[in-house]
Amino acid sequence: MLGFVIQRLAQALIVMLVISMLVFAGVHAIGNPIDLLISPDATQAIRAEAIRAYGLDQPLWKQYLDFLGRLLSGDFGRSFVYNMPVLQLIGSRLPATAELALSAVIGATLLGVPLGIYAGYRPESLFSRLVMALSILGFSVPTFWIGLVLIFTFAVQLGWFPAGGRGETVSLFGVEWSFLTLNGLTHLFLPALNLSLFKFAMMVRLARAGTRETMLTDTVRFARAAGESEWTILSRHVLRLIAIPIVTVFGLELGSTLAFAVVTETIFSWPGLGKLIIDSISSLDRPVMAAYLMLVSFFFILINFAVDIAYAALDPRLRARRAA
């Protein structure tokens, strides 16, 4: 196991290095930030001074090495737009996105997996067909449209939930969280629901497909021949046997929701990372873009690593293979 962890760490470092090159190249290709930083009627001398101050007169490879050096020393620079350290800026937005993404993905999994197992266990029942129809809806209807419908129905017409914002927050470990207050929870509900529909649909389909397949195996037949109840078979045998693809998709969805909850955050004016990155792209805020992309890559690596560890916990055969 230790060898596996070390191997994974080395891989992660290489991936991060490659990502840093891509990020640097990408951000460089987006455009020259100088026009944004100084007033259009500045003199040529001021302009040249600014270019030198930001190191933009250096050859590209030198700029990259400077960029890499600053990253390694933990210096992600200052936002051009907000004029504050990028890390601090991202840190202030991350909890909002984290609680939104986590509640959406966890909620979708806790609801979608049992329903999917049921739909796979009794594929012909009316309830299963209903669940499957809902999952098709979750797959095919665009997020922004569902978001607008949710706001129109539950916020405007019924007035049950607020239409946007985070509501009251409570500070825990020096970070503001919405999910710890009732008011914050009501604010969290609609955007989380909106985000979770697609993931719910995915979990239902995964669990259903896995269950249908597993129910036909001799493992289930043998458990039945031993007189085990259908509940035991589903909860002890089937759930464990279909866990690996579910954990995989859980990780992927968590990563991509953390990174790209843009549409939902915009519709519900949720002050998270998605809104920040869209704003910084439109204002060519290079340090924010770069730090954000590096952070997202880091999340993905971290989540994939956790998923790998989970595989070993879920399937003893993988544990044996890694130890070998």
Next chain:
Amino acid sequence: MSGTMRNPLLEVTDLVTEFATRKGILRAVDKVSFAIEAGEIVGLVGESGSGKSVTGFSILGLIDPPGRIAGGSVRLGGRELVGLPPAQLRAIRGKAISMVFQDPSATLNPVLTIGTQMHLAIAAHEKTSEAAARARAAEVLARVGIPDARSRLDAHPHQFSGGMRQRVAIAIALLNRPSLIICDEPTTALDVSIQAQILAEMKALARDLGTAMIWISHDLATVSSLARRILVMYAGRIIEQGPVADVLRHPRHPYTAGLIASLPANAEPGRELRQIPGATPSLFDLPPGCAFAPRCAFSSAACAQAPALHHAGPRGWRCHHPRGMEEAR
């Protein structure tokens, strides 16, 4: 036959199991009748698709839709099992009747420890403490020949060899001391040397525990070394039955005779193995009358009528032209 048995443990009468398919109704088990005494080992022999496994599953009530038991009766100690509510059937499965399957690497759950799986099988029928369940599981594992049983409880199936894995499956089937075990080709997937070991051990276990056994196999040789009585199935019907030695020496049904002649042990060295001409008929397209007639060297016009079951002492057969005796006409 079943009539001569005073108190049979299991009595199957006119069992019919059908599967509704797109091409129509497929009758996999057609009016099968037999009885088993307590502690008796009976071999159920036939080619793939002859309905022998479906017969086993029907006894346990484990026929999934689109299949169903369409008729007949299965009595265990006098109690009718066909039509029993699912909860009562479940209480019988694994407790009074258990089953061992062909491929242990497919039957055992790969992600649960042996101990957990054995615990689940015990907990399905009684409330016991974790410790008591473990102790019993270890005892049964040791009984089927697994060394160091107590510590092996925490191992997963992939940490066992094929033969050991099948022993674990057999141990699970034995956990609740059933009066009948249905063994569906449990040694076919194993090495020949392991096969012989497990056969001998199963025979001894059945004798020691007084467990009756239905040994389903396509392999006449295996069955003859194990069972006292043999049932031969063809196209969903039992076409011959009787004491093993007697049937092997004097087969009445031409199909049984063909099976015995095609055994490698009966072949002359250097000559091709004998085989029965033709192939098993599709169950969708059975010939009227005797299903074996198109492949049979002795068939006549009479075979267009389904032969009735003929009895002679412990023997029984369904054939108009039985071998090894003076024909009626």
